[in-house]
Amino acid sequence: MSAVRVWKRLLGVERGTVIESVELVTDGAEQVVVARVRPTRRQRLRCSRCARRCRRYDGGHGRRRWRTLDLGTVRAFLEAEAPRVSCREHGVVVAAVAWARPGARFTRAFEDTCAWLTAHASASTVAQLLRVTWRTVTAIVTRVVADLAGRVDQLDRLRRIGIDEIAHRKGQRYLTCVIDHDTGRLVWAAPGRDMATLDVFFDELGSRSEALTHVSADAADWIHTVVADRAPQAIRCLDPFHVVAWATDAVDEVRREMWNRLRRTGKTSQAKTLKGSRWALLKNPRDLTTAQRTTLAAIAADNTPLYRAYLLKEQLRACFAVKGVDGRRLLAGWLAWARRSRLAPFTKLAATIARHLPLIRNTLDHGLSNARVEATNTHLRVLTRRAYGYHSPEALIAMAMLTRGGLCPPLPGRAA
Numbered sequence: 234m235s236a237v238r239v240w241k242r243l244l245g246v247e248r249g250t251v252i253e254s255v256e257l258v259t260d261g262a263e264q265v266v267v268a269r270v271r272p273t274r275r276q277r278l279r280c281s282r283c284a285r286r287c288r289r290y291d292g293g294h295g296r297r298r299w300r301t302l303d304l305g306t307v308r309a310f311l312e313a314e315a316p317r318v319s320c321r322e323h324g325v326v327v328a329a330v331a332w333a334r335p336g337a338r339f340t341r342a343f344e345d346t347c348a349w350l351t352a353h354a355s356a357s358t359v360a361q362l363l364r365v366t367w368r369t370v371t372a373i374v375t376r377v378v379a380d381l382a383g384r385v386d387q388l389d390r391l392r393r394i395g396i397d398e399i400a401h402r403k404g405q406r407y408l409t410c411v412i413d414h415d416t417g418r419l420v421w422a423a424p425g426r427d428m429a430t431l432d433v434f435f436d437e438l439g440s441r442s443e444a445l446t447h448v449s450a451d452a453a454d455w456i457h458t459v460v461a462d463r464a465p466q467a468i469r470c471l472d473p474f475h476v477v478a479w480a481t482d483a484v485d486e487v488r489r490e491m492w493n494r495l496r497r498t499g500k501t502s503q504a505k506t507l508k509g510s511r512w513a514l515l516k517n518p519r520d521l522t523t524a525q526r527t528t529l530a531a532i533a534a535d536n537t538p539l540y541r542a543y544l545l546k547e548q549l550r551a552c553f554a555v556k557g558v559d560g561r562r563l564l565a566g567w568l569a570w571a572r573r574s575r576l577a578p579f580t581k582l583a584a585t586i587a588r589h590l591p592l593i594r595n596t597l598d599h600g601l602s603n604a605r606v607e608a609t610n611t612h613l614r615v616l617t618r619r620a621y622g623y624h625s626p627e628a629l630i631a632m633a634m635l636t637r638g639g640l641c642p643p644l645p646g647r648a649a
């Protein structure tokens with residue numbers, strides 16, 4: 234009897250499961266542990282969708298194996314019958330088992346460990362440690378996140394949200410993401426970037442949209458149109474990092490124009506220096522390396538228009554750091570300066586900013602936690618660039634919900 238209890242503990246199947254035998258079995262060149270198990274009488278023949286007790290339909294595909302956590306260095310499996318049942322509501326489905334999610338070839342303990350590791354370690358580490366492919370990891374994460382999402386309402390108690398669009402598949406496809414400013418969590422994401430996509434979010438939110446006080450986004454008209462319609466009471470803001478990104482693009486445009494001009498007039502060594510200056514100009518000054526500081530000093534000394542563009546970008550960033558009345562004053566000064574800067578990209582940017590001025594003033598007055606939305610935005614961009622790729626937008630969304638949405642399971646067998 235005590236040996237059975239030891240095995241139950243080791244295999245993490247203490248509830249709803251009977252162990253019939255445990256054996257070392259040869260599987261190709263490898264020896265693996267196979268534990269033959271069955272559900273307890275109470276857990277037998279239940280629907281895997283609703284857990285209701287049902288009539289047995291047939292034997293399904295016979296005995297099946299579920300990979301579970303390794304025992305030391307040895308791979309381990311649970312093996313059991315997988316009969317099908319006939320549920321009044323869900324029709325013919327495979328019977329539920331306590332140790333695994335429906336449709337999984339891995340146990341819950343294995344899947345939860347895999348998801349937890351994916352949120353905390355590199356994908357290649359996870360795949361190597363668990364001896365599974367990256368494709369399997371994404372399938373597991375998708376299942377775990379769907380399971381957790383079904384148990385917690387991500388859209389509860391939202392007050393201040395950020396709406397963002399993220400490109401993936403090299404800019405061919407987009408996701409619309411909703412972030413909670415107060416917790417920093419990603420609370421909703423769906424493929425697409427249009428009014429219909431965002432309408433689905435507001436449909437799911439229902440009457441809770443009346444509780445929204447602030448909504449931030451980039452300048453996309455489709456977002457603001459839907460928000461004005463579905464949450465008219467909410468104060469709409471522009472996320473500062475998007476506005477600063479416009480200024481960064483404008484600096485890059487000024488630099489590229491100058492570089493082309495130098496190259497055309499045969500000043501190749503000056504052109505080369507300028508080409509290498511890109512990051513010095515675009516990075517946050519706090520993050521500059523010593524070499525980049527030197528590059529910037531050289532631009533300040535002999536490249537007046539480009540240095541003016543750089544200062545314009547940095548002052549725009551400063552408006553959002555200062556915020557409030559002082560931020561508004563700084564922004565008014567910035568607009569005047571940009572308009573007479575004789576830098577085409579910045580006179581254009583001044584016009585864009587003037588057009589969005591009411592929303593930008595809201596941003597300055599209400600000071601939403603830009604850092605969190607930006608961090609989530611940056612993280613999602615990194616996810617979309619991962620070399621492994623995602624076979625579907627759903628897999629990418631599941632990965633984002635795991636790492637930024639708080640839908641990460643605890644490690645099995647640990648007290649919460």
Ligand SMILES: [Zn+2]
Pocket residue numbers: 280281282283284285320321322323324
């Ligand atoms: Zn059912």
